[in-house]
Amino acid sequence: MKPAKIGIDAGGSLLKIAFEEHGQTHYKSYSIDELNSSMNWLKMTAAGAPIALTGGKAEYLKKEFFQNARIVSEFEANCIGASYLMKQDDLFYVKYFLINIGTGTSICLNNNGTISRLFGSGIGGGTFMGLGSLLTGEKDFSKLVSLAGKGTSESADLLVKDIYSPYGSPINGSLTASNFGKTLHADNISKEDKAASLTKMIAETIVLLSAQSAAQHQTDAIIYIGSTLKNNVPLKQLLEKYTAMLGLNPVFVQNGEFSGAMGALLSL
Template sequence: MVKEIGIDAGGTLTKLAYIDEHEQLILKHYPSYKMAEVVAFVEQFKDIAVIGITGGRAEQFKELMSKPYNINYVVEFEATLLGVRHLLKKENHHFDQAIITNIGSGTSIHYMRGNTSFRAGGTGVGGGTLIGLGALLTGMYNYDDISESASRGNRKSIDLLVEDIFQGLEIPAPLSPEQTASNFGKIGIKKPQQHSNDNMLASVARLVGEVITTLSIQLSEQHEADVIIYIGTTLTDHDVLKDVIEEYTILKKKTPVFLNDHGFSGAVGALKSLDQ
């Protein structure tokens, strides 16, 4: 018997969270262009008393409903933070303060301390950038295909690295040979050549990951927070992006945390808002 459900109706994906008859947290997602299927799934539960909902397509969901429900709207940032706090507790993480970097189509960054939080910054670089640049460079539009291709790539023929700058000379600390000196920097200093889709997409992932992580680290230093929690569906099944973020965060002496259900923070928060 399902009496409450949380929905995060995003631009790309719509996520759902609810507690089933076995008291287990169930998480599901649909492409947002299939909103009618989301509505059909929700309306199969005959005992739902209230729906917690957040996200830009909340009104679209409401317009498609054929039954009257008690709906509780939650501001997207508030839902995300409620969800993050619940998932941190569920996964036995305990932080007095942290930066929360939410990677969706773009990236929104929050500072959390105790029960207080606020939006610290953000960037238009995110999952939309991965797909958009990937499509421009390779003609590939499917996120899973882009991710898989990037995992096979090698960025060294495209990105200018620190080792390329020093060319055998001693590299001063704290720089390392594999660090990026210029994303896509080799393209402009070599004769035109063909690059594989795999290599181009590996470079795109590196660019996106480094921009997001650099901003997150700057904000963590500004607010004296050593932990950065990375969430958002963009991280799902994109190992290259996750590895870039983890590597660069550790390099800058911060602690990266990736929640198991990171893509469902908004839906979980919408559900938890019903308990308040």
């Protein structure tokens, strides 16, 4: 490739790249383990192209590979990039929350173009990979997602109906009383069920944080982006289910995992 300009989001787990070539925007991603090989390749093939960097390893990339690159703050890049990608999907909201699920999760408010970061959580893709590896022994993201899609979280989670059994519960019995609450007394929980329970715990935590923010700032539009959502159907389905259950509007942006890279690109 011989791109006209390049935006790179160098995060804790992935390198996301957005680049313009022949008037079109393209996207690529690499594992952080491929940092040196992928950036050396890009340095050779894209010599002379303007580059903007964002993310936790932006300073490192600038020093080691792209000394003339521009650095854009991660917060700014993600918000600008997400706004652009939403417009490409014909999504228009005056006021909305942007939930970026990367290695961790950050929550931002966009109020008629005024953007502010509210807070973040350590629960995110890093949790999925790290805790998922401890629970199942699997270290590959796509395989963990596949396990979660085949599992049943009820085998590991203690539900409200379990606590009130054999009588009826005063609230929805299918709600989680305790994530992994059954594991203390069960020895035969499958890898699939553990991965499903982990995915549910992450989804519930993110939705509850989003709902609290939405109640405080009085908006129901919840925009989900981030690399943890890529090809992760189980997580997306749970986020959609629980967000809607709380009366909010869940929205997923196409190519949302490249929001930071796109925002960096747009700064050039």
